[in-house]
Amino acid sequence: MTRRAPWRTGLLVLAGIVLALGIVLPFAFALSASLQTESQLIKRPPPLVAMPPTIDNYRYVFTGEVPQAYAQRALLRGSVTQDARVLPKGLRNSTIVAVGTVLVNLILGTFAAYTFARVRFRGRQVAFTFILASRLLPTMAVAIPIYEILRRLDLLDSKLGLIAIYSAFTLPFTIWVLTMYFRSLPPEMEEAARVDGCTRFGALRYVALPLAAPGLAAVAAFSFLFSYSEFPFALFTTSTTNAKTIPVMVSSISVNPDASYTLVAVGIVLSIFAPILFALVFRRYITRGLVASLTRS
Amino acid sequence: MTAPTLRRTFRLAGGTAYGWLTVTPVLAVIALFTLFPFLYAAINSLHRHILTLPGSPFVGLQNYRTALSDSAVHSAAVTSLIFVAIAVPVVTALGLAVAVLLNQRVKGFGILLVLVLLPWSVPTVSAGIMWRLLLHGEFGAIDGLLYRLGAIDNYVQWLSSSKLALASVALVHVWREFPLPAILFLAALQTIPNELHEAAQLDRATAWQRFRHVTLPLLKAPLLIVLIYETMIAISAFDLVYVLTGGGPGSATTLFSWYVYTVTFKFLDLGQGAALSFMMAAVLVLFIVAYARIVRVQEDGA
Amino acid sequence: MADVVFSNVRKVYPDGTEAVHDFELEIADGELVVLVGPSGCGKTTALRMAAGLEDITSGEISVGGRVVNDIDPRDRDVAMVFQNYALYPHMTVYDNIGFSLRIQKADKQERDKRIRTIARMLGLEGDLNRKPRQLSGGQRQRVAMGRAIIRQPQAFLMDEPLSNLDASLRFQMRAEIANLQAAIEVTTLYVTHDQVEAMTIGNRVAVMRRGRLLQFAEPQTIYDEPVELFVARFIGSPPMNLVESTLVRADGGYAVRIGSRAVRLDEAEIGAVRGIDQRVDRPVVAGIRPERLEDAGVAADTPAERRLTGQATMRETLGSDVLVHFDVDRAFALSSEVRAIAQDIEDPVELEPVDRQALSLIGRFSPKSGIRNGDRVEVALHPGAVQLFDPETGRSWRRDAEGDTR
Numbered sequence A: 001m002t003r004r005a006p007w008r009t010g011l012l013v014l015a016g017i018v019l020a021l022g023i024v025l026p027f028a029f030a031l032s033a034s035l036q037t038e039s040q041l042i043k044r045p046p047p048l049v050a051m052p053p054t055i056d057n058y059r060y061v062f063t064g065e066v067p068q069a070y071a072q073r074a075l076l077r078g079s080v081t082q083d084a085r086v087l088p089k090g091l092r093n094s095t096i097v098a099v100g101t102v103l104v105n106l107i108l109g110t111f112a113a114y115t116f117a118r119v120r121f122r123g124r125q126v127a128f129t130f131i132l133a134s135r136l137l138p139t140m141a142v143a144i145p146i147y148e149i150l151r152r153l154d155l156l157d158s159k160l161g162l163i164a165i166y167s168a169f170t171l172p173f174t175i176w177v178l179t180m181y182f183r184s185l186p187p188e189m190e191e192a193a194r195v196d197g198c199t200r201f202g203a204l205r206y207v208a209l210p211l212a213a214p215g216l217a218a219v220a221a222f223s224f225l226f227s228y229s230e231f232p233f234a235l236f237t238t239s240t241t242n243a244k245t246i247p248v249m250v251s252s253i254s255v256n257p258d259a260s261y262t263l264v265a266v267g268i269v270l271s272i273f274a275p276i277l278f279a280l281v282f283r284r285y286i287t288r289g290l291v292a293s294l295t296r297s
Numbered sequence B: 001m002t003a004p005t006l007r008r009t010f011r012l013a014g015g016t017a018y019g020w021l022t023v024t025p026v027l028a029v030i031a032l033f034t035l036f037p038f039l040y041a042a043i044n045s046l047h048r049h050i051l052t053l054p055g056s057p058f059v060g061l062q063n064y065r066t067a068l069s070d071s072a073v074h075s076a077a078v079t080s081l082i083f084v085a086i087a088v089p090v091v092t093a094l095g096l097a098v099a100v101l102l103n104q105r106v107k108g109f110g111i112l113l114v115l116v117l118l119p120w121s122v123p124t125v126s127a128g129i130m131w132r133l134l135l136h137g138e139f140g141a142i143d144g145l146l147y148r149l150g151a152i153d154n155y156v157q158w159l160s161s162s163k164l165a166l167a168s169v170a171l172v173h174v175w176r177e178f179p180l181p182a183i184l185f186l187a188a189l190q191t192i193p194n195e196l197h198e199a200a201q202l203d204r205a206t207a208w209q210r211f212r213h214v215t216l217p218l219l220k221a222p223l224l225i226v227l228i229y230e231t232m233i234a235i236s237a238f239d240l241v242y243v244l245t246g247g248g249p250g251s252a253t254t255l256f257s258w259y260v261y262t263v264t265f266k267f268l269d270l271g272q273g274a275a276l277s278f279m280m281a282a283v284l285v286l287f288i289v290a291y292a293r294i295v296r297v298q299e300d301g302a
Numbered sequence C: 001m002a003d004v005v006f007s008n009v010r011k012v013y014p015d016g017t018e019a020v021h022d023f024e025l026e027i028a029d030g031e032l033v034v035l036v037g038p039s040g041c042g043k044t045t046a047l048r049m050a051a052g053l054e055d056i057t058s059g060e061i062s063v064g065g066r067v068v069n070d071i072d073p074r075d076r077d078v079a080m081v082f083q084n085y086a087l088y089p090h091m092t093v094y095d096n097i098g099f100s101l102r103i104q105k106a107d108k109q110e111r112d113k114r115i116r117t118i119a120r121m122l123g124l125e126g127d128l129n130r131k132p133r134q135l136s137g138g139q140r141q142r143v144a145m146g147r148a149i150i151r152q153p154q155a156f157l158m159d160e161p162l163s164n165l166d167a168s169l170r171f172q173m174r175a176e177i178a179n180l181q182a183a184i185e186v187t188t189l190y191v192t193h194d195q196v197e198a199m200t201i202g203n204r205v206a207v208m209r210r211g212r213l214l215q216f217a218e219p220q221t222i223y224d225e226p227v228e229l230f231v232a233r234f235i236g237s238p239p240m241n242l243v244e245s246t247l248v249r250a251d252g253g254y255a256v257r258i259g260s261r262a263v264r265l266d267e268a269e270i271g272a273v274r275g276i277d278q279r280v281d282r283p284v285v286a287g288i289r290p291e292r293l294e295d296a297g298v299a300a301d302t303p304a305e306r307r308l309t310g311q312a313t314m315r316e317t318l319g320s321d322v323l324v325h326f327d328v329d330r331a332f333a334l335s336s337e338v339r340a341i342a343q344d345i346e347d348p349v350e351l352e353p354v355d356r357q358a359l360s361l362i363g364r365f366s367p368k369s370g371i372r373n374g375d376r377v378e379v380a381l382h383p384g385a386v387q388l389f390d391p392e393t394g395r396s397w398r399r400d401a402e403g404d405t406r
Helices: A005-034 A058-061 A068-072 A082-118 A123-134 A139-152 A161-183 A187-194 A200-211 A213-229 A232-237 A246-255 A261-294 B002-045 B060-068 B071-104 B109-120 B124-132 B141-148 B165-177 B179-190 B194-202 B206-219 B220-235 B237-244 B255-264 B270-302 C043-051 C093-103 C108-119 C137-149 C167-183 C195-200 C219-224 C229-234 C266-274 C336-343
Strands: C004-012 C018-027 C032-038 C060-063 C078-081 C153-158 C185-190 C204-209 C214-218 C241-252 C253-258 C263-265 C284-286 C294-295 C307-317 C322-332 C360-364 C376-381 C386-389
Touching: A005 A261, A005 B071, A005 B109, A005 B124, A058 A082, A058 A261, A058 C229, A068 B109, A082 A123, A082 A161, A082 A200, A082 A213, A082 A261, A082 B002, A123 A161, A123 B002, A123 C376, A139 A161, A139 A232, A139 B002, A139 B270, A161 A213, A161 A232, A161 A261, A161 B002, A161 B194, A187 A200, A200 A213, A200 C093, A200 C195, A213 A246, A213 A261, A213 B124, A213 B237, A232 A246, A246 A261, A246 B124, A246 B237, A261 B109, A261 B179, B002 B270, B060 B270, B071 B109, B071 B165, B071 B179, B071 B220, B071 B255, B071 C214, B109 B165, B109 B179, B124 B165, B141 B194, B165 B179, B165 B220, B165 B237, B165 C078, B179 B220, B194 C018, B206 C018, B206 C253, B237 B255, B255 B270, B270 C018, B270 C266, C004 C043, C004 C108, C018 C185, C018 C214, C032 C043, C032 C195, C043 C153, C043 C185, C043 C195, C060 C360, C078 C137, C093 C137, C108 C137, C108 C153, C137 C167, C137 C307, C167 C195, C185 C195, C195 C219, C204 C219, C204 C229, C204 C263, C229 C241, C229 C284, C241 C322, C241 C336, C253 C284, C263 C307, C266 C386, C307 C360, C322 C376, C360 C376
Parallel strands: C032 C185, C032 C204, C078 C153, C153 C185, C294 C360
Antiparallel strands: C004 C018, C004 C060, C204 C214, C241 C253, C241 C284, C253 C263, C284 C386, C294 C376, C307 C322, C307 C376, C322 C360
């Protein structure tokens, strides 16, 4: 490629900046809103930068200490909703559910995928197709039946119940990606391991698994992000802080007309903290995994 | 020697036994939480099952017939179609544009790759609430900015104006979803060898012509996938509606999935709700088939 | 006793292709047998069946007197060196070599000692902490060997271990492998498609083609007394010259027509064939190795009836010898049928017809020969140079070749 004309570079950089701003500004605003008091925020237009920033809102959420600003103006007191106090519990629930889903995916999914990739057995194709096809079913259709099933199993309003559902939703993708990944490994190394003395399981443990680490990372990331963000089913099946995940809590605060916006903002920030962290750490695996899986439809 | 004989039987069955042993747990989970609910819902759709009324008699295809003649259903279907018609092309085009942008070798663009993932990785409801604050009719930042710049005289009611609400939801939807097509297209672009572009340049093709004749044809596969996936997502969009508009104002943003939600959880008409979901699924399948046809026809025609 | 025996082994794939047919091979304890043949001939399949990586459709394979058909690879006490080495990329050289011991939960000290001994033996001491991707081809090959040796197995199975190395490295490693095997004295089955490798490394060589074993003998025997056209052409470089001819009587003896000449068969050549009398006036394929031809100007005392005439078309100077391609007077190239047999091609119709081309032979002459391109030549045959083959079956007319059941 010939050297690009400088004005073109300038244009591209400009576009890049616009893109970056378009992505970052909403986050920045939410963050900034969470660091302000209600009176600072409710202005036309609302300030972008918090001056001065205050962590009172966070303090309230985590310790129950009502921010100074609100204590003074009784009018605003009502907007300091108790709902916000349970956000930390929501964080805990979401994390547990997400981690649980990841574990189920990694364990069950890995075994099944390795089998699909390496073992020839009767009905293999049928089982594989069944698993993949299950993703095509619409969410709403299965919402009520799943509620019923959970109820019968006494898993309503439980983190375990959520882990079970989310696993059912994420396993097909996991197995698809991992099967492809295992298949792409040259079989010689596993054969060498078996001649060297490994059982099939040993070959998986010592050779295939370490080499499939990137695939496993991608799968873990997807499962985590899915479970953390999932909303409809968490909404339908949870009712107390025992199991309510953070999206459910944040959304209920936000539809509460009395809730202070700053607290809503805190809710947002808390709810996006873990996924963003995960996405940043695992981004390479996510992008590679996305591409690899979706290009092999 | 018994050991070899035992091994032999284990080996013959060993493939099959081991295979099913490792696969059954997964099948069980999926069957329990996907297959059975599906069948249950299918059966439900054939019964009149309203929680506030006693009994649930079999009514055959009644639910489906009612749905087809219900104006609320029509309205929701149309709203969804409009939404899909806006969201999917915009998301695809934006994703493609961003991919092309990121594919240019400009210093510092590496960080964009990181940023681009962010909207997609946060919970949809969180993204929705974030934008709700921004689009707030009284205290939203967007209105504030536009007002300051002099672009508008009065604050725009993004989410409570029946004309703008759907577009606003679409906007947030696009913001949240575009990273996926962007990443897919970017990966596809990067597999196009430089030599093709160079050859086209030597053939005196302009940048646009190069794009049309070299780049686009090679993007057919990812394009199909993106279209299918994004349509699926757009049709089942629920989270955003819940936190942005609650279906309103009126029924301006009552997407089909939202309507199904109201039928199931507000009217408590489970039979109807199930029937509507299946119809939704059927439409989705039609879309997929249509896309596949179109993309393939273009290939032959080209 | 760690011999390896294949008895009547057959391998048929689910789709019906028969990869190995009626395979019989006995590798004596401590012997290095090379299994050689063109790609697709089934040699690798046979090897993998011995390792347990492929199922045996019928027949028996035994190692050290124990039938291993139904025994898992890990319990067969054999070691395998793969074509691509199959080193574990995520482990260091140290871990790669010691992997099998680690699986067996061998004592750590003992394991360390063995690994280091082997590393020293293979010249890998300095590389123990490196990963495979940091090693050269030759080093990787040695790590693969080390991984196999450390287990002190009853047999080594090698699948074209040198084909991924460049020529000079291959030459060097060939010798190393041969020496190593002799030193350790472990029974080895070595698969390759390179006939030079086969001849130089093997104690005995087994030639395979299309799933069948054609000949199993010492290298020199295979060279001197090939039982089939295919073996005759496959082994030896440049390949044996083949001429389609007829056996005729001449001057109280026998001769084969080659071009304008009738080449007389000498005692050795006649004696090798059983019942040569009954074969008179029958079509025959005469095979003459290039090494058995000489510039008549150099081998001046060769009688006229042991000479060919022709015209030189190319001269390749090797330094130690000279390769001269020459067209034989009034003789025509091989028919496609015979070429098919000699070159392992299924359908002779696939070959381009070359009927009207001149018969072109190659001779390996002494460097003293002054022949140049375009010269008229007279080429002398060494004693015993001519071997006779059946044009339809490709089988040699040697009396001992008849005895084989194939």
